[in-house]
Amino acid sequence: MKRLTIDFLVGVFVLLAIICLGFLSINVATNSGFGNEAKQSYTLYANFNNIGSLKVAAPVKVSGFVVGRVVNISLDQHSYQAVVTMEINDKYKFTTDSSAQILTTGLLGEQYIALQSGADTEYLKNGDTITITSSAMVLENLIGKFMTNMSSK
């Protein structure tokens, strides 16, 4: 076979493979592995009575839009509350009377933190704690309540 034909076919092969690699890295994968999110962020804390099955790296959402991630979960030895550390993108500010809530995507999906901004004029700074929180919905407790309601009727 002529040299030029071989060159052409190898070129086609390489281009085809590069298109496939582009497809795999743009269309199939998300670019979260390179730490794009940790560029500019500040830390907020929130204490919960019960975090359910919330995990590190769970999203923090406002109106369903992701503004940050959970980076650490620990236990406060005095109050026996779970302390959740969140990294929030610098672009988004929240008032000091914001509330945090643990919700679930779908019925059995992963758990995330939903933030709701208040009406205060001051904003939360790096290292502040969100005081108004509501815990995760635990299915067993819910069923227990439902059962007691049923029996009292």
Added chain:
Amino acid sequence: MQKIYTIIARIGNPVTAFILHLSGILRLLLAALINLPYSFLRPQLIVKEIYYSGVKSILIIVVSGWFVGMVLGLQGYNTLQRFGSVSMLGSVVALTLLRELGPVLTAILYAARAGSGITAEIGLMKATEQLEAMSVMAVSPIKRVIVPKFIGGIIAVPLLAALFNTAGIWGGYFVGVVLFKLDHGAFWSQMQDSVSLHYDVINGIIKSSIFGITVTLIAVYQGFIAKPTAEGVSNATTRTVVSSALSVLALDFILTALMF
């Protein structure tokens, strides 16, 4: 006493043979690495190798990838249906292909399609004394024959793995979305949610480059140590495919343990 001596020697024999082969392959790798710069003086040789081992393998790789993806789609659909989470099908297919099946099956198919050819070519060159003729003409067989094949393998295998993965994902798409009428938006978005560029795509490429090096080295080595007879070359070709497949699978276990 003599009997015990023979039995222990028989146990020791495979071990020494294994170490001997390993040292031969490592010396070959060293020789190839030392002579790596010379091959860029004649890039045409590398292009020819990519043509014979890469371009000519496209069809088998794409067709196998497509069928593997379709099988993953069928099996995944049947299993996920029990939990009512068929929308996860996209991420099941993509993760299985990118992390494991893509690199491993590409390397095994490459060993069967191109590795055996490399062994036969070098074995016959040895049998017909072409390698000695080269040495007589002051052309180094390592620079002229081995290094281009080596670089060709390193370039071709990851590219073939990318083709395999893409074909497989479209095969899974075909079964999930076209045949089982899943929502195509959920298929892609679930996939994008669970596949990460760094952990899955790039680690897969690193894996297949390592497999490419391994398979090419084994193929070249087996060609070199083949007995210069018709039977010797045929045995060497068989050994290439067998030991490539085994070492790819064993390396895959080690790499997976290190990476994920």
